Amino acid sequence: MSRLLEGKIAVVTGGSKGIGYSIAKRFVNEGAKVVISSSNAQELEVSAQTLNCDHFALDVSDSTSVKSMQKWLVDKFGTFDILVNCAGAVRFGNILDATEEDWDFQISVNLTGTFLTCNKFAPIMNNGGAILNISSTLGLRAMEGAVAYCAAKGGVVNLTKAMALDLIDRIRVNCLCPGVVETPMVKHRIETGQATREYLENVQPMGRMGTPEEVASMALHLCGPESGWTTGSIISIDGGQTAA
Numbered sequence: 001m002s003r004l005l006e007g008k009i010a011v012v013t014g015g016s017k018g019i020g021y022s023i024a025k026r027f028v029n030e031g032a033k034v035v036i037s038s039s040n041a042q043e044l045e046v047s048a049q050t051l052n053c054d055h056f057a058l059d060v061s062d063s064t065s066v067k068s069m070q071k072w073l074v075d076k077f078g079t080f081d082i083l084v085n086c087a088g089a090v091r092f093g094n095i096l097d098a099t100e101e102d103w104d105f106q107i108s109v110n111l112t113g114t115f116l117t118c119n120k121f122a123p124i125m126n127n128g129g130a131i132l133n134i135s136s137t138l139g140l141r142a143m144e145g146a147v148a149y150c151a152a153k154g155g156v157v158n159l160t161k162a163m164a165l166d167l168i169d170r171i172r173v174n175c176l177c178p179g180v181v182e183t184p185m186v187k188h189r190i191e192t193g194q195a196t197r198e199y200l201e202n203v204q205p206m207g208r209m210g211t212p213e214e215v216a217s218m219a220l221h222l223c224g225p226e227s228g229w230t231t232g233s234i235i236s237i238d239g240g241q242t243a244a
Contacts, residue, residue, distance in 0.1 A: 006031035009080035014087035016047040018183035022212035060113030110152035164232030172231040179238030204239030
């Protein structure tokens with residue numbers, strides 16, 4: 001590794017598994033001091049031990065929880081450099097069968113959660129820092145049967161652009177939109193018969209799902225020193241899905 005993040009402090013929400021875990025692992029390997037958070041305290045502790053990093057049990061959708069982590073970060077580090085918003089949740093449902101609770105849950109975790117962490121954490125970040133929001137290709141294009149998730153992730157895309165302008169003199173803000181990535185959640189969908197592996201692979205013109213490590217590599221670039229002129233960018237990493 002090139003130690004691109006030597007001396008940096010990074011916070012990764014949703015860092016106990018999947019894409020967030022891979023980003024945290026890559027950042028640790030690149031020399032950063034990393035804090036991972038998750039609402040699943042038991043899973044979080046195991047992942048933090050594996051990565052040998054700090055952790056904080058956080059519900060991103062709850063402002064009291066976010067404020068508690070903000071205070072903890074100030075007390076422990078004073079300030080930090082990188083924030084990756086990877087905490088997310090999905091419940092499938094179309095406009096006719098999605099419940100109000102389904103809607104509220106996905107908006108609160110995916111969109112409000114991103115707003116809350118940025119709202120509370122950006123003021124304690126170092127100048128020259130970087131924020132990376134993880135959206136989805138479904139924040140750029142629609143899919144039948146995922147109305148609330150599409151709305152939430154689309155909100156993250158435009159939130160990123162607005163934040164980039166608000167923080168233009170202090171912090172770079174970018175957004176990654178992955179296609180179908182082979183995470184524990186996706187594997188669960190296959191194992192429970194919600195979707196076939198063949199279908200999920202063929203969503204991408206390249207004919208395969210992405211790996212969490214591939215997303216982590218792009219995250220490193222956007223949060224590292226080599227993308228100093230990149231802010232407000234919405235970048236697809238999707239095997240050609242949004243180009244098709």
